[in-house]
Amino acid sequence: MPVAITTRRxxxxxxxxxxxxxxxxxxxxxxxxxxxxxxxxxxTFLLAGFALIAMHLCHRNLAGTAVxxxxxxxxxxxEHGRIVxxxxxxxxxxxxxxxxxxxxxxxxxxxxxxxxxxxxxxAVPLVKRGRLTIDSIRLSTTxxxxxxxxxTWLHPPLGLLAWPVPRGKREPPPETATGGNAPSVHRAGDExxxxxxxxxxxxxxxxxxxxxxxxxxGLLVKTYQSPAAHHRTFDIAALTGADVEQRLEQLAAWIxxxxxxxxxxxxxLAQEIPVDSGNEHRVRCLDxxxxxxxxxxx
Amino acid sequence: xxxxxxxxxxALLFAAALLLTLGHAPWWCVAIGGAAVAWRLAVxxxxxxxxxxxxxxxxxxxxxxxxLAIAVAMNFRTLxxxxxxxxxxxxxxxxxxxxxxxxxxxxxxxxxALFLLLAAALAGQSLWRMPLYLLTIWxxxxxxxxVAHGDPLFTTRAAFRIATRAVVMSIPLxxxxxxxxxxxxxxxxxxxxxxxxxxxxSDEMSPxxxxxxxxxxxxxxxxxxxxxxxxxxxxxxxGPVLNSFDGFTWRRARAGGGLYVAAPIIPLGExxxxxxxxxxxxxxxxxxxxxxxxxxxxxxxxxxxxQLIASNPITSVTSYDAVSHLSTRxxxxxxxxxxxxxxxxxxxxxxxxxxxxxxxxxxTGSDEEYARxxxxxxxxxxxxxxxxxxxxxxxxxxxxxxxxxxGFCGHFASAYANLMRVAGVPAxxxxxxxxxxxxxxxxxxIVRQSEAHAWTEIWLDGKGWTRVxxxxxxxxxxxxxxxxxxxxxxLPATSVFLHNNAWFTYVAHLWDGANQxxxxxxxxxxLRSQFDLLRRLGIEKPNWQHLGWAFxxxxxxxxxxxxxxxxxxxxxxxxxxxxxxxxxxARKLEKxxxxxxxxxxxxxxxxxxxxxxxxxxxxxxxxxARYARLRxxxxxxxxxxxxFERDVRRLAV
Numbered sequence: 001m002p003v004a005i006t007t008r009r010x011x012x013x014x015x016x017x018x019x020x021x022x023x024x025x026x027x028x029x030x031x032x033x034x035x036x037x038x039x040x041x042x043x044t045f046l047l048a049g050f051a052l053i054a055m056h057l058c059h060r061n062l063a064g065t066a067v068x069x070x071x072x073x074x075x076x077x078x079e080h081g082r083i084v085x086x087x088x089x090x091x092x093x094x095x096x097x098x099x100x101x102x103x104x105x106x107x108x109x110x111x112x113x114x115x116x117x118x119x120x121x122x123a124v125p126l127v128k129r130g131r132l133t134i135d136s137i138r139l140s141t142t143x144x145x146x147x148x149x150x151x152t153w154l155h156p157p158l159g160l161l162a163w164p165v166p167r168g169k170r171e172p173p174p175e176t177a178t179g180g181n182a183p184s185v186h187r188a189g190d191e192x193x194x195x196x197x198x199x200x201x202x203x204x205x206x207x208x209x210x211x212x213x214x215x216x217x218g219l220l221v222k223t224y225q226s227p228a229a230h231h232r233t234f235d236i237a238a239l240t241g242a243d244v245e246q247r248l249e250q251l252a253a254w255i256x257x258x259x260x261x262x263x264x265x266x267x268x269l270a271q272e273i274p275v276d277s278g279n280e281h282r283v284r285c286l287d288x289x290x291x292x293x294x295x296x297x298x
Numbered sequence: 299x300x301x302x303x304x305x306x307x308x309a310l311l312f313a314a315a316l317l318l319t320l321g322h323a324p325w326w327c328v329a330i331g332g333a334a335v336a337w338r339l340a341v342x343x344x345x346x347x348x349x350x351x352x353x354x355x356x357x358x359x360x361x362x363x364x365x366l367a368i369a370v371a372m373n374f375r376t377l378x379x380x381x382x383x384x385x386x387x388x389x390x391x392x393x394x395x396x397x398x399x400x401x402x403x404x405x406x407x408x409x410x411a412l413f414l415l416l417a418a419a420l421a422g423q424s425l426w427r428m429p430l431y432l433l434t435i436w437x438x439x440x441x442x443x444x445v446a447h448g449d450p451l452f453t454t455r456a457a458f459r460i461a462t463r464a465v466v467m468s469i470p471l472x473x474x475x476x477x478x479x480x481x482x483x484x485x486x487x488x489x490x491x492x493x494x495x496x497x498x499x500s501d502e503m504s505p506x507x508x509x510x511x512x513x514x515x516x517x518x519x520x521x522x523x524x525x526x527x528x529x530x531x532x533x534x535x536x537g538p539v540l541n542s543f544d545g546f547t548w549r550r551a552r553a554g555g556g557l558y559v560a561a562p563i564i565p566l567g568e569x570x571x572x573x574x575x576x577x578x579x580x581x582x583x584x585x586x587x588x589x590x591x592x593x594x595x596x597x598x599x600x601x602x603x604x605q606l607i608a609s610n611p612i613t614s615v616t617s618y619d620a621v622s623h624l625s626t627r628x629x630x631x632x633x634x635x636x637x638x639x640x641x642x643x644x645x646x647x648x649x650x651x652x653x654x655x656x657x658x659x660x661x662t663g664s665d666e667e668y669a670r671x672x673x674x675x676x677x678x679x680x681x682x683x684x685x686x687x688x689x690x691x692x693x694x695x696x697x698x699x700x701x702x703x704x705g706f707c708g709h710f711a712s713a714y715a716n717l718m719r720v721a722g723v724p725a726x727x728x729x730x731x732x733x734x735x736x737x738x739x740x741x742x743x744i745v746r747q748s749e750a751h752a753w754t755e756i757w758l759d760g761k762g763w764t765r766v767x768x769x770x771x772x773x774x775x776x777x778x779x780x781x782x783x784x785x786x787x788x789l790p791a792t793s794v795f796l797h798n799n800a801w802f803t804y805v806a807h808l809w810d811g812a813n814q815x816x817x818x819x820x821x822x823x824x825l826r827s828q829f830d831l832l833r834r835l836g837i838e839k840p841n842w843q844h845l846g847w848a849f850x851x852x853x854x855x856x857x858x859x860x861x862x863x864x865x866x867x868x869x870x871x872x873x874x875x876x877x878x879x880x881x882x883x884a885r886k887l888e889k890x891x892x893x894x895x896x897x898x899x900x901x902x903x904x905x906x907x908x909x910x911x912x913x914x915x916x917x918x919x920x921x922x923a924r925y926a927r928l929r930x931x932x933x934x935x936x937x938x939x940x941x942f943e944r945d946v947r948r949l950a951v
Contacts, residue, residue, distance in 0.1 A: 018407075024409060033481065038822075039422075039428070039477060040419040042419075047469075049468025052471065111452070113451065143448065144457075145442040145446055146442060220552065
């Protein structure tokens with residue numbers, strides 16, 4: 001990075017409209033020759049030249065574009081993982097209508113003004129837990145006349161992780177005291193009440209503020225400020241009964257709930273991730289869930 | 299507005315193509331097309347609610363399509379034909395406009411506009427149409443760009459700019475293909491030509507039926523002489539020969555032709571060679587100077603009475619080379635059948651003319667003397683040349699000679715031939731044109747419909763068919779000058795004014811010359827012209843292969859040129875001038891303090907330098923602030939960058 005798109009790696013073919021245009025030219029040529037009509041022939045030749053110029057312009061629109069960086073962000077199964085391409089244009093003319101597409105993603109069209117750069121955000125649907133390898137990203141354009149499509153393949157070493165969906169109603173394991181000062185949900189013996197927040201999967205029914213629910217305010221959970229915070233360790237071995245995928249989903253639900261509450265937690269799968277908190281820790285845990293057992297759902 | 303742009307562009311292009319078909323497509327088709335364009339524009343700009351695409355709408359459009367196709371078929375009684383095809387295209391394009399919603403629909407509308415352009419080109423190849431066709435192609439290119447890309451960053455102006463570039467760059471290739479692309483001869487398929495009104499001379503003449511001769515300024519044909527042009531009075535352009543007279547109307551007898559053998563012609567004097575470019579007449583006549591030697595080409599026949607007849611009606615501009623002898627002789631003899639044929643007259647018509655003929659014949663010794671005496675009688679008996687003779691009775695010759703005593707060339711030729719036939723001298727009426735207008739700009743002669751003329755030919759033993767022009771006896775000036783000069787009084791004032799206005803005449807000649815050039819070198823360009831060109835380039839025996847090589851060489855050169863010129867404009871990327879100026883400033887300041895660290899922002903850097911050099915601190919901090927604004931702020935304009943560069947250059951430490 002940055003990778004400049006060189007002319008050798010660009011392919012170009014007529015679009016459907018381009019083939020139709022070629023058909024039109026053929027009919028015009030036949031008519032011109034048939035009637036020995038110079039005007040029709042002149043128009044045909046002019047349009048043929050135009051088509052060839054269109055091909056050059058199309059090729060030129062892509063050639064020389066540089067891919068400055070590619071970033072990814074992972075997501076839960078059923079959501080979209082994102083690939084963010086930053087494209088650079090160092091030419092003195094704008095590049096219009098660059099279409100980016102990665103595997104099953106929607107086609108995203110970006111325009112880069114002259115001597116500037118632009119971002120394309122591709123949303124790749126995640127359907128299965130684990131690692132989704134992105135073999136290639138296609139960058140293409142039909143600019144300016146829509147008669148030709150020039151394209152190139154980017155082969156970045158890319159992968160998206162599909163985290164298991166946070167789902168499951170089981171009670172989280174009990175906390176162990178460690179000391180600290182993070183806000184947490186009510187446990188027996190906790191002190192200062194700090195407020196209410198919305199119910200999430202993974203919360204215990206015992207923490208729900210039923211009085212508030214009775215007043216029609218929806219499912220709310222009581223949170224408390226505890227001077228001596230606790231931590232939990234989520235262990236896949238402790239979850240029994242369900243199959244692996246459901247257990248992973250339950251773990252994801254606990255992680256999400258614990259993260260939202262700002263708790264400290266650890267995760268024990270094949271290996272153990274030590275107790276910690278924060279978004280980085282959450283992502284590390286979710287990644288571990290995604291890749292558990294080779295990352296392949298049965 | 300950006301979303302509407304695609305539909306507007308396609309609709310406007312269709313409207314432009316529609317204008318090109320004016321005059322070829324029937325008016326009601328053009329009206330439907332125009333209405334559809336208006337509808338599409340209203341929908342695209344949101345003035346009319348977008349119709350929903352239901353099954354009902356589809357059935358409605360389907361039935362309208364069927365009705366219109368039937369209407370076109372009934373209008374032309376066929377769908378196979380250029381005019382019918384054009385009408386059908388217009389109607390179908392209009393329907394597509396009605397149901398257009400997506401960009402794909404708009405692209406199809408552009409396609410049908412291009413087909414209309416083709417139809418227009420097939421129907422009209424005049425020089426003045428060329429710029430219109432070019433404009434349409436340019437518009438089509440811009441419309442294609444606008445339909446394909448709807449981003450606001452891609453302005454309409456940018457679309458036209460890139461269209462201009464593409465069209466202009468393709469012109470060299472168009473010319474190359476035009477010159478060297480091998481022209482396959484012959485037709486692959488034939489479309490019916492629509493009926494074209496016949497113009498010019500016809501194969502019968504009834505001078506008595508004309509109340510007033512309408513003179514048309516239209517061009518009949520143009521002539522380019524190889525050598526000197528013969529004198530005006532000798533320019534008799536021979537057309538249909540009429541040899542059957544019923545006392546009122548001269549006709550061309552269809553049966554008579556092959557029955558007798560033409561007497562061989564002995565040319566006198568030098569031959570005159572020239573090239574005629576004939577405007578379409580939808581008739582078979584071709585014109586040549588009296589008397590032509592041989593048929594100029596295949597498909598054209600020279601008849602026994604020395605007329606040129608094409609086997610197919612002249613429906614497009616046609617050029618041919620001919621050689622004529624202005625003066626000829628024939629030893630004869632005229633066959634008995636021929637003599638009988640060329641002296642036939644109805645016995646009960648024009649009795650006074652018959653009496654006059656007998657009277658004069660009695661006084662003269664030979665046919666030739668008789669002919670001269672009748673000519674003299676025409677000259678001296680007070681006949682008047684006019685373009686408004688008034689209609690006459692059935693005995694047209696008597697009326698002309700004794701009652702009205704006025705007429706134009708047709709009357710006099712008819713009367714003279716009648717008098718000859720009464721006395722047993724074989725005679726016939728020849729129609730055609732006399733003289734022409736010299737175009738000094740183009741160096742050729744323009745013969746107009748207004749120069750139409752009729753004269754008489756009589757057979758004299760020992761001389762053969764001899765031309766006698768009785769109009770010359772009545773109005774000698776007509777031989778030297780055109781109708782416009784002789785009969786100025788009876789013509790519309792404007793056309794006479796324009797004819798006499800020197801400036802207008804010059805411009806008209808210039809324009810006519812340009813058209814003639816266009817016709818000769820562009821419209822008529824064919825395989826033969828291609829080989830001629832190769833011969834001029836030094837290839838002695840040109841063939842298809844040579845054409846192919848020349849074409850390929852040109853193509854390679856053009857592609858190289860296109861690739862080079864497009865590549866250059868890519869590599870000419872704008873250098874980042876702001877960054878360059880900033881680097882220059884950093885280099886200058888290296889003398890003062892340690893070089894800027896990679897992670898040091900412009901403000902930090904400036905602050906560190908300022909501490910070392912309090913005397914220039916203000917300047918440096920101001921420049922750093924400006925750099926930060928130019929670099930990271932909203933897009934900098936040119937003058938700010940220039941100012942920044944200058945101030946950095948001036949900074950002294």
